[in-house]
Amino acid sequence: MNIETVRGYFKDSRTVAHYVKAVANIGLWESEKRIFENWLDRDDRILDLGCGAGRIAFGLRDIGFGQVEGADFSEEMVVEAREIAEHFGASIPFCREDATCLSYGEEAFGAVVFGFNGLMQIPGRTARRAALSEVFRILKPGGCFVFTTLDRDDRLYRVVFKDGANYDHDVERNPNLIEEGDRHFSTEHGTTFMHVPRRADVAEDLEAAGWLLLDDKMRSEIARERTEVSEFSEDCRFWIARKPTR
Numbered sequence: 001m002n003i004e005t006v007r008g009y010f011k012d013s014r015t016v017a018h019y020v021k022a023v024a025n026i027g028l029w030e031s032e033k034r035i036f037e038n039w040l041d042r043d044d045r046i047l048d049l050g051c052g053a054g055r056i057a058f059g060l061r062d063i064g065f066g067q068v069e070g071a072d073f074s075e076e077m078v079v080e081a082r083e084i085a086e087h088f089g090a091s092i093p094f095c096r097e098d099a100t101c102l103s104y105g106e107e108a109f110g111a112v113v114f115g116f117n118g119l120m121q122i123p124g125r126t127a128r129r130a131a132l133s134e135v136f137r138i139l140k141p142g143g144c145f146v147f148t149t150l151d152r153d154d155r156l157y158r159v160v161f162k163d164g165a166n167y168d169h170d171v172e173r174n175p176n177l178i179e180e181g182d183r184h185f186s187t188e189h190g191t192t193f194m195h196v197p198r199r200a201d202v203a204e205d206l207e208a209a210g211w212l213l214l215d216d217k218m219r220s221e222i223a224r225e226r227t228e229v230s231e232f233s234e235d236c237r238f239w240i241a242r243k244p245t246r
């Protein structure tokens with residue numbers, strides 16, 4: 001499993017169609033809305049990284065965030081997001097960007113969001129740490145980074161990973177996996193990858209990249225989600241980190 005295999009999944013027309021539908025049918029999760037309203041500033045330039053077709057970017061705009069942009073490493077997602085923006089007359093720039101190597105300048109954004117576990121779809125801890133450093137670089141001092149992950153310490157994943165014989169997460173037998181916590185999973189659109197981290201590992205990676213961890217909570221502790229949101233996405237952990245001021 002490498003970054004190109006993951007990108008292949010997110011370039012597939014069935015995956016793209018799934019995320020296009022999510023813009024209209026899912027919108028912002030209640031938990032996302034509460035986190036964004038609590039931690040992000042409506043006047044800041046905000047990047048929705050791993051934006052897909054723009055579900056979060058359009059949602060932010062709808063609740064009054066005026067300077068939103070989106071970026072994704074799938075050109076196909078970016079094309080759809082641009083078409084939706086044009087359709088709604090929304091001036092949201094969408095660009096093709098790889099989170100591990102961003103083209104934005106230093107301190108370009110007031111806040112960055114990497115929603116719906118996108119950071120954990122980057123294979124390899126070194127590459128995920130590179131993304132954490134890149135987001136740090138493009139954020140202004142004092143700016144917030146909001147992202148989500150699944151959680152290997154949570155009840156559901158403790159049970160899933162307890163089954164050591166499962167080929168989908170058995171690092172010893174499955175050549176597509178790199179590290180413990182990696183999970184290979186199939187959806188109706190194909191096969192993809194997700195790293196399911198332990199809470200302590202994410203906290204350690206944030207600290208190593210210079211972040212201050214402000215808060216982290218399971219989605220279920222933040223809000224009760226609509227049925228369609230729960231069907232679209234399982235419970236996950238929200239992370240809010242700040243780039244220290246000088």
Ligand SMILES: C[S@@+](CC[C@H](N)C(=O)[O-])C[C@H]1O[C@@H](n2cnc3c(N)ncnc32)[C@H](O)[C@@H]1O
Pocket residue numbers: 006010019022049050051052053054055056071072073074077097098099100115116117118121122
């Ligand atoms: C689970 S989808 C979420 C899409 C969208 N944020 C949403 O919630 O509907 C994860 C997104 O992250 C993007 N992604 C994964 N790895 C990435 C990387 N290294 N750089 C940029 N985007 C990436 C994928 O192309 C995909 O669109």
